[in-house]
Amino acid sequence: MYASKVGKIKSRLPVVAWRECQDVTEGSKGRKAEASTAWMQLLEGYISRSHIHGLYVLFLPTMRRRMRVLWSLALICACSVLIYVSYLLAKRYHNKHFQTTIANSHAPMHQIAFPVVIICNKNRLNWSRLAEVRSRYNITPSQEPLFERILTAYDGLSFHQFKVFESLENQPLQALNHLNFTQIVSEMSWRCDEILSDCSWSTAARKCCHLFRPRRLPLGYCLAFNELEQRRNGASGIGTGLLLRLLLNADQHAPGNLESKGFILNIVESSVWFGYPIEVMPHTRTNVAVTAVYHYFDESTLSLPSSRRLCVMDYEQGSEHFHTLMGQKYMLENCQAECQQRYLLRYCNCTLDLFYPPSNYTACQAIDLPCLAAHQHLLQNFEHYGEHPYVHREDAGLMCDCLHNCKSLTLVTELRKSVLQPWLQPNASLTNGMWLNVFFKKPSMLIYKTKLIYTWVDLLVSFGGICQLCLGCSMISLLEFLFFGLLKVPRFYWQRMRQ
Secondary structure (H helix, E strand, O other), X not given: OHHHHHHHHHHHHHHHHHHHHHHHHHHHHHHHHHHHHHHHHHHHHHHHHOOOOOOHHHHOOOOOHHHHHHHHHHHHHHHHHHHHHHHHHHHHHHHOOEEXXXXXXXXXXXXXOXXXXXXXXXXXXXXXXXXXXXXXXXXXXXXXHHHXXXXXXXXXXXXXXXXXHHHHOOOOHHHHOOOOHHHHHHHHEOOHHHHEEEEEEOOEEOOHHHHEEEEEEOOEEEEEEOOOOOOOOOOOOOOOOEEEEEOOOHHHOOOOOOOOOOEEEEEEOOOOOOOOOEEEOOOEEEEEEXXXXXXXXXXXHOOOOHHHHOEXXXXXXXXXXXXXXXOOOOOHXXXXXXXXXXXXXXXXXXXXXXXXXXXXOXXXXXXXXXXXXXXXXXXXXXXXXXXXXXXXXXXXXXXOOOOEEOEEEEEEEEEEEEEXXXXXXXXXXXXXXXXEEEEEOOOEEEEEEEEEOOOHHHHHHHHHHHHHHHOOOOHHHHHHHHHHHHHHHHHHHHHHHHO
């Protein structure tokens, strides 16, 4: 009887195990169905409140398969357009195109300083001081002809006129090589009271020597007005700026210099070393009307390198284009002057310190002067990169990789000359026949501003517009999507794993 009970129990065990296994399988299927239902509820809860147009239509249970496919194609096309236009926007932002506009067409002229007026006599030296200089430097009678020939060359010297030293070829220059001709020329240069008189500034009479001071220039030693003071003058019209009389004193010029007489004028911005020369003829009244154009790059462009902006800021000393005279502010003209020095060093291993501010470059001595004359043809003009196919020159020029300052002032001059004819006046003097009048032509100036056409703000606005056009979503929609994908979905799976 015991055996029969045991057999019955054994026969019933497989049935119980099968039922338990079936219960486990059904339980796992139920949990999967429950999880799928929970996931669909979570997804439906997000889609029903989503601001991305058309997304909720794909998951509607009542939507037919054909319509679901059409809506899927529509969303794919919209996303494709969004991606392509976003690529174009990113490309435009990466190219960094510039736009120059007029920031102010009537900016008052008193915002800028009156220009620096530099006056140079074509005959650089006062020959009446020759005897005094010969005595001071112990020039022997045998050295006097060569000494006077060198000074005659300096009397008509400028950066583009090194041919004045041609007469020194094969001369015994070693005998005078110990002399500092830069110092001698500065001692023989014209003083303000010798060539200037009757000065007036802002309609008030002033002493000329209180307004002008000596100044080096690629034209030699000259006299400069308003270089350090940076006086301002808001008035405009003839007689409201700088008015003075130029004294020629032709009887005190070097007899060996047979070039034309007169003066050279430079009108430049402060901190600019030299500008384009203006010739003032004898026995004339010269009126120089000055207008100004200011150009600057705004702050949105300063994050770009100077090679992209094509301009240099004063603080960009690490830029490959930052070259300037020692101790001088970066300006285009200062960069070109420093380039001139480097070319003089290349050809003759020295530079004429008479033309530039003090520097560490080796100064040319007497024995180096014929070398400057021999390379005259190579120092005539500036040459720009890539101009050979368009500009024909027999000789190469100075290749200077110089850019404008990002805040630059352009001074435009307009000349009016009238002949005074002093020889027709009974009491007139031929030596006092030149008047110079420099003034602002009008009380206002133009200001140009260069800016980026497409900044990161424009990129953000354009991207938001294309997102609205293609998907109808906004930044809030993106935040909702991030909240759903980074918080709700991980939390859902974490809860399921714990269960």
